[in-house]
Every structure is written in structure tokens, then in C-alpha cells.
Amino acid sequence: MIRWILLLTLISLKLSAQEFSPAPFLGAGKTALAQKGIYSLSANTSGIAQLRRTEVAVSYQQHFVKTDIASQAILLGIPLKSQGAIGLSLTNYGIFGVSSFLRGGLTYARAFGSQFLTSITANYHQYQVTNYHTSKAFSADLGVQYLWSERFHIGAFFRNISQSAFPTTLDQRIARELGLGLCYYLSEELTLGGDVLKEFPHRLVYRGGLSYAFDTRFVLRGGATSTPVQYTAGAGFVAKDWQFDFASSFHSKLGTSPQLSVRYAF
Template sequence: MHQTTNLTFNLFVCFFLLSTTPLFAQTDLLDSDSYSISVGGASVTLETPFAAFYNQAGLAELESVSAAVHYQQLYLTNDFTEMSGAVCLPLKTSTFALSVWQTGMTGYHESRFGLAFAKKLGPRLSSGLQFSYYMMDFPENGTIRGTFLFEMGARYEFPGKQTLGIHLFNPFGAGIQSNFNQRSIPVALKVGAGFPLGDKLKTYLGTSGDMEGNYKLHGGFDYQPHEHFSLRGGLSGKPVRYAAGFGYRWNFLQTDLAVSHHALLGYSPSVSLTFNL
């Protein structure tokens, strides 16, 4: 009976996600840690400090003060990198988080600074929101312009440990105006699910996109043969991007490594460190 319930849930999730994907387009949502990258960006249900970047509701389940940092070398180009970090403070029924993200190369950078709040609304339901300031360094005139962004999300866990998550980014359609052009930041939505297959295997499925008709599908798995060690893999597109990685947890430190491959641009290795204090 329990296996039948799990199968019914998994089929429902697959049909739901596939039916929603034509409504939204490819987004600028960030996969700003190696765990998310290694499972193909199907990260909207994850419970890590990096949830500050892809669904703030996942912060509500954190139990200890934590700090996390991430570094990615994009497409094996020496001066094209992405860096991010988050500090999380859990309270009795809520969590606060500060986050920072930056990407770019010599002469051009994009940055985002965020303040997130997540709260448990019940034993299975949590929600979160974040206010951010996003900046771009425009190389054509040597100026820096920015705008305020808002995002919010929710997460629900079923009795069988299956989870559903949803995240809405920039619902008010904020953008940045320079002296010569307008940088559009799309309204974007990400929907996803996670479900265990036995005690050692977790699978993830998601879709993301904006209102202009582009979209992505995301899928991945996390196999944990040992209490402290995980193997992961994932796929997303379009364009097709596949990834692999592993994680190791020892005492207060979680280390995650990943490498992803973009069909057009090549490989991007990354590393993330999470300190649970």
C-alpha cells in the first residue's frame, strides 16, 4: 500500500511539472552551490543555506547556525567566475539569512546582496521571502547601476518524505536602466519535487522559466551509500547541460564538488563548503 501511494505521488508530480513547463521561460535563477548544480538545478526543495538563492522556504528547516561559500570556474575560463555565500541564523520557528553572489570577468561584474526570512507555517509547510539589491557594472560607460528585487517561495513535505516546492522570482518585473540600454530581469517561476526511492536514493524533478515562452526541465538524483558520502548526477535543458558531483560530511563541515557541461560552452567545475556551527 505504501509503495502504491509513492508511485501515485511520483506520477502526479511528473504530469504536473510537464503540464506547466510551456507557461514559463528560461530564467536567471541561480544554482549557486555544487549540490544544486550536480542535481541539474532541480533544487527548489533542498534544505541548505544556499536555499537563500533558489527557494527561501528551505531555510526554515535548518537547525543550527551555518555559513556556506561557493566558487565556480565557468567554462574553464580563468577570469570568468561565480562566487556566493550565505550566513543563516535559525530561531525557534523561523530563520534569517544574509547572502551575497557575484559573477563576471575583468571589466564586467554582476552582484546581488540579499536578506531572507523563512518561517514554518505548520509541521509540514514552510514559506520564505527575500529582498535583494542587484547591481551591474556597465563596461560601456564605467558606471554601476542597481535595482531592488523581491522573491518568495513555499515548500511542503508529505508523510512519505516526498516534497513539493515553488519559487517566484522578481514578480514586479524590476529592471536596470543604463545610459545606453535597458537590462530586463524577467519574472520567473520554478516548480519542483523531491521523492525518496528507498533509504539511500533521493530523486528530484523540476521546471523553471519566465513569461516569454522559454523554459527548462531539471532532473537529478542523490545516492548515499554511506552516512557521510553522497554521489549525485543531473540533467537540464535546453540547451542540454549535464552534471555530476559528490558530497562528504564530516563533523561540522559539508564539502560538495561538482562539474557541469554546457552543450555549447563546455565544462564548469565548482566547490562548496558549508559550516554548521
């Protein structure tokens, strides 16, 4: 028990209750800030503003394969009659029965015209060590996207604008980030993405990736991230209202972290 708590604590100091990246984003180097769709609820939430159908998605990721550390997520996006949508997200990271970082989010996203998308998100955070300690906090996020053209999108996101933190002596931070992302659709088959994030108070993180849809039903993805350097790869399959995505990140010392995501549009 103590061994697992120490392991999770050491990793979480680096990850700061890490933000979850679902398989379609993970496979392309975690690039997400200029992307649209239900999975934007895990990144730049303004990306759900133009949803046309109610969608739900679930994800599961095993971190570093040989450990018991895992992430789970469920996302729900509901379009509104006006130009906007609401979203609900629930993500959890930790070791089952030992420790967990839980985050629940409620998002309101609005499209102003056909090019400018905005969002505001209220989050509930809970850090828990079973039978030992529980901390709770609230935070808020802001997101914007500008669709310069059908091929070129720009996104910006400010996570934890409230500078919230857990009321505890442990160094379990709620991530505070400011990010800028670009998405360029070179063709119907090939998409390039890039994000730059400032993780306060210290580092800059760079992410890059690409997606290649060699068929209307199949897509391949690849990418890389910095700090720490990780490589990513993935694939996706669309079958009518269903979308299945598999991806993994590859860390030179800690190993692979495979993930499966499933989306359904009503």
C-alpha cells in the same frame, strides 16, 4: 578590455545575470526548489525555515574553464526562536576587474506547523562595467514548500515578483521566474528531484537529477537541464560539522564549469 566586455555581454544576454546554483544542487541537475537547508538561499528560500543551527556556506565556480568568467557566493542562515529563520546571501558573476552582476538578498522564512514552509526575500542587484557603467535595482521573491510526507516534498518559487529591471538601455535583465519542484526520497540512500521553471517572457526550463548516498559521509550526484541542454555531475563529503561538495556542468560547445562549495554548521 573591450574583447572581454563584448564576451560577457554576449553570454549575459542568454544568462540574464544567471542565478547561481551551488554544488549540491548543480551536481543533481540544478534541482533545488523542493530542497531544504542553507543552500536553499540560492533557490527556493523557504527551504531554510526549519534550520536548527546557524550555518554558513561559500561557493566558487569557474565558468567554461578557459574563460575568466566566475561566480562566487556566500550564504548565512540563522534559526530564530520561533519557527523560522533569517538568511543572508551574496552572489557575484562576472570577470574580475572587468564586469560583474552582484546580488545581495535578505530572507525571512517561517514554518507553519511541520509541513508548510514560506519565505519572502528582498534583493539588491548591481550590474557594473568597471570604469564605465553601473546600474542598480531592487526586487522581491516569494517561496513555499509543502512537506507532503517525510519522503515527498513539493516546492514553488516566484522570483522577481516586482518585475524589476535595471534602468539602462543595455539588455541586462533581472531574471523573472516561476518554478515548481518535486523531491522524492526513495530510500535513505537514493533521492530523485525534478524542477520546471517558466523564465519570462519566453522559455520553459526542465531539470532532473538524483543523489545516491552510498555511505553516511559520501554522496554522488548526476542530472541534466534543458535550454540549453547541459549534463551535470558531482560528489559530496560530510565530516562532522563540515560539508564539502564538488560539481560541474558540461556544455557541448562551451565546455565544463567546475564548482566547489563548503558548508559549516555552528
